[in-house]
Structures are given as C-alpha cells and as structure tokens.
Amino acid sequence: ETGVTQTPRHLVMGMTNKKSLKCEQHLGHNAMYWYKQSAKKPLELMFVYSLEERVENNSVPSRFSPECPNSSHLFLHLHTLQPEDSALYLCASSQDEGGIYTFGSGTRLTVV
Amino acid sequence: EDQVTQSPEALRLQEGESSSLNCSYTVSGLRGLFWYRQDPGKGPEFLFTLYSAGEEKEKERLKATLTKKESFLHITAPKPEDSATYLCAVQARAGFQKLVFGTGTRLLVSP
Numbered sequence: 001e002t003g004v005t006q007t008p009r010h011l012v013m014g015m016t017n018k019k020s021l022k023c024e025q026h027l028g029h030n031a032m033y034w035y036k037q038s039a040k041k042p043l044e045l046m047f048v049y050s051l052e053e054r055v056e057n058n059s060v061p062s063r064f065s066p067e068c069p070n071s072s073h074l075f076l077h078l079h080t081l082q083p084e085d086s087a088l089y090l091c092a093s094s095q096d097e098g099g100i101y102t103f104g105s106g107t108r109l110t111v112v
Numbered sequence: 113e114d115q116v117t118q119s120p121e122a123l124r125l126q127e128g129e130s131s132s133l134n135c136s137y138t139v140s141g142l143r144g145l146f147w148y149r150q151d152p153g154k155g156p157e158f159l160f161t162l163y164s165a166g167e168e169k170e171k172e173r174l175k176a177t178l179t180k181k182e183s184f185l186h187i188t189a190p191k192p193e194d195s196a197t198y199l200c201a202v203q204a205r206a207g208f209q210k211l212v213f214g215t216g217t218r219l220l221v222s223p
Contacts, residue, residue, distance in 0.1 A: 004155070042116070043156075043199070043213040056210060090155050099146045099203040099211050103155025 002026055006091050006104035014112055015081060021107045023074040023091030031097045032074045034066060037088040037106070049074060050097055081111045114139045116214035118200050124220045125190055133185040133217045135200030143205040145183050147176050150197045150216070159198075190221045 004025045013019050025032065034046040048056035049068040063085075065077040074091055088108050092101040117136045125131055137145065144163050148156035160169040162178035169176045173194060175186040185198055197218045201211040 040215060042215050043201075043211075045210050048210065092155070099144045099161060099201065100158050101148075101156075101211070103157070105154050 004091055004093055004102050004104035006089075006107055008107060009105065010108045010110075012110045012112060013078070013081065015083075017081075018077070018079040020078065021076040021089055021091075021109075023076075023104055025072055025074075025091075025093040025102070027093055027102060029093035029095050029102070030071055031094045032068060032071075033092040033094075033101065034074065034076050035090040035092065035103075037090055043090070047076075048097075055097075078109075081109075083111050085109065086111045114202060114204055114212045116200055116202055116212055118198075118214035118217050120217060121215070122218040122220070124222065125187075127191055127221055127223050128189045130186070130188045130190070132187070133198055133219070135183040135185070135214060136181060137183070137200070137202045139202045139204050139212070141205035143203045145178055146201045146203065146211065147183070147185055148199040148201065150199055156199055187219070190219075192221045192223050195219055195221045 007022045031050045033048050036044045045058050046060045047066040052068050063080050067075040088106045090103050090106045092103045094101045115138045119134045144161050146161050147159040149159055150156040160176040165180045167178050173188050177184050197216040199216045201213040203211050
C-alpha cells in the first residue's frame with residue numbers, strides 16, 4: 001500500500017449509530033488532518049495532529065472525536081450524527097505542517 | 113480572516129481551447145499559495161506551490177502564476193483528461209499554518 005488509505009469508502013449510518021473512519025499513511029509524514037468536504041463549500045479543516053498531538057480543533061461538534069494512536073494512523077469516531085453531517089470526509093498527511101498534503105480518496109458519509 | 117475566492121465556478125472548454133482560472137486571496141502574510149486537482153470520487157492531488165509575487169510554475173499544459181492579490185492557473189490547449197475540479201489554497205505565515213481552501217473551479221473539456 002502506498003500513499004494515504006481511507007476506509008470505508010462509503011458509509012450509511014443512522015443518527016443513533018456509532019461508527020469510526022480509519023486513515024493510514026505510508027509516507028513517513030509527521031502531520032495528519034481530517035477535512036470535511038460538502039457540496040459548494042470549501043474544504044473545512046476539522047482536526048490536525050502533529051507528532052501525534054492534536055494541535056487544531058476547529059470548533060468541531062463533540063459528536064466527532066479524533067484519535068491518533070501513532071504517526072501512521074488516524075481515526076474519526078462518530079456518534080449521534082445529524083443529517084447535515086453527510087459529506088465527504090478526507091484524511092491528509094504532510095511533513096512538518098507544510099502545505100503539500102497527500103490526501104486519501106475519502107469516505108462518503110450519509111446520515112439517515 | 114484569511115479568505116480564498118475562485119472563479120469561475122464552472123468552465124466548459126473545447127479541446128484545444130486555452131483559458132485561465134482565477135484565485136483571489138486575502139491572507140495575513142502569505143507563506144504559500146497551493147493549487148490542487150480533484151477528480152470525481154478522489155481526494156485532491158497537489159499540483160503547484162507559489163511563494164512570492166512574480167513566481168511561475170509549469171507542468172505539462174498547466175501554468176500557475178502569482179501576484180500580491182491573486183493567482184491564475186492557465187490551461188493551454190487542454191485535453192479531455194484535464195477535466196477535474198481545480199482547488200486553490202493559501203497558507204499564512206503567522207500562527208498555525210493551516211491551508212485555507214477556495215470552493216474550486218469545475219473544468220470540463222469536451223473532445
């Protein structure tokens with residue numbers, strides 16, 4: 001595996017469910033990011049981990065909970081989501097918080 | 113607040129018909145301006161970084177330029193495989209150096 005891998009690619013969940021998104025990077029980068037992409041809106045930064053410490057939490061509701069167990073893995077735990085949380089969730093990594101990100105293909109989330 | 117505005121929202125070209133995409137930005141001290149390409153069902157893919165006004169970068173049919181207020185992505189003699197959404201982002205010098213993205217330009221090149 002190379003680059004940034006996200007699983008699952010698609011997820012449909014009810015508002016009372018709990019699920020997790022997984023991201024793995026094989027590039028040796030030391031920063032990882034979660035972004036939300038909704039139609040006709042700019043990419044919205046959610047969380048940043050640098051050297052496995054969370055350095056940015058962009059006013060994200062507590063129903064989203066990130067976890068970074070090591071520099072290669074990033075999770076986004078989801079619970080009691082709302083329909084407006086339906087979007088493409090993108091994981092990215094970079095070296096030293098530089099602007100050259102490698103993105104995964106994303107998880108298309110639908111909340112019903 | 114740092115902001116990026118891209119225009120047009122969508123652009124339809126015939127194969128071989130050159131054009132330009134615009135990215136206007138306001139940022140409190142520019143560290144870098146970035147262009148990404150996003151294909152349907154995929155994450156954005158890095159194309160270029162520009163750091164100072166007057167700088168230019170080229171890759172195949174694409175050429176990115178930068179002024180103090182905006183950047184252009186020039187597409188020369190495009191091919192259908194250039195069809196994608198092109199995203200512009202800025203990174204500020206001060207504070208936490210996150211990328212601020214625009215909403216993108218959807219480009220469709222017809223044969």
